[in-house]
Amino acid sequence: MATTRRPLIAGNWKMNLNHLQSIAFVQKLAWALKDKKFNGQEVEVGVFPPFTDLRSVQTLINADDLPLTLGAQDLSVHDEGAHTGDISGSFLSALECTYVLVGHSERRADHHEDDDTCAGKVQAALRNGLTPILCVGETTEDLEKFGASKVPVDQLSAVLSAIPQGSDIVVAYEPVWAIGSGQAATPDQAEDVCRALRETIRTLHGDDAAESTRILYGGSVKSTNIAGFMKRENIDGALVGGASLDVDEFVAIARFPQHVSVE
Numbered sequence: 001m002a003t004t005r006r007p008l009i010a011g012n013w014k015m016n017l018n019h020l021q022s023i024a025f026v027q028k029l030a031w032a033l034k035d036k037k038f039n040g041q042e043v044e045v046g047v048f049p050p051f052t053d054l055r056s057v058q059t060l061i062n063a064d065d066l067p068l069t070l071g072a073q074d075l076s077v078h079d080e081g082a083h084t085g086d087i088s089g090s091f092l093s094a095l096e097c098t099y100v101l102v103g104h105s106e107r108r109a110d111h112h113e114d115d116d117t118c119a120g121k122v123q124a125a126l127r128n129g130l131t132p133i134l135c136v137g138e139t140t141e142d143l144e145k146f147g148a149s150k151v152p153v154d155q156l157s158a159v160l161s162a163i164p165q166g167s168d169i170v171v172a173y174e175p176v177w178a179i180g181s182g183q184a185a186t187p188d189q190a191e192d193v194c195r196a197l198r199e200t201i202r203t204l205h206g207d208d209a210a211e212s213t214r215i216l217y218g219g220s221v222k223s224t225n226i227a228g229f230m231k232r233e234n235i236d237g238a239l240v241g242g243a244s245l246d247v248d249e250f251v252a253i254a255r256f257p258q259h260v261s262v263e
Ligand code: 13P
Pocket: 012, 104, 174, 178, 179, 180, 181, 182, 218, 219, 220, 221, 239, 240, 241, 242, 243
């Protein structure tokens, strides 16, 4: 982790917690962060609830000035119109979302989202003042066929080629085989791919973008393995699934500077 990039610990709740449960959860999370004297200047913590929870969570964050940023899990390529069931980036901006996930492997698999769709969604996010978190990662088959970096680098290149230099994005490297498996990549494996992703940004968008863009690792992140990732030069945070639904575990991950310094 380079000192100039503020680390981001992002909790992707996926399709868990309805709006009533989200209120109880965020209240507990806020209390636990306060209790543990969490330093929100040092580390940014984001929550990514389902669409139906966003208004409730936004209201809590605003009312109590909580040290949390808000993001959504997906958006439409369109801004308005006859697109039943889709959600516009402009609606997410109006709910004060800072971020939106794009191209999570579960969306690529469940909804056949390809690189063109992801590029369209990243453009829609940027057009609406949201920072997209572009998720990239290889499957087990990709890993066997092409090695670790090729597929994530190609996925990132496809999107970078479709947006102007200087666009503010976050990249999340999530090897599909590590998601929900309990088998995280090793810090060395993750660092190698994250370095390749940063070099791709350098080639396509220049040095400033390469140095300022945050690259997260995701896939079976826990409080017991976060420190190993965060010590690496090219990993600037984590996209956390299962462990983000456990308040104590998520707070322990957000407090990784404590683990890094005691190790
Ligand atoms: P897990 O942390 O449950 O492996 O999920 C990772 C993920 O998909 C976050 O987007």
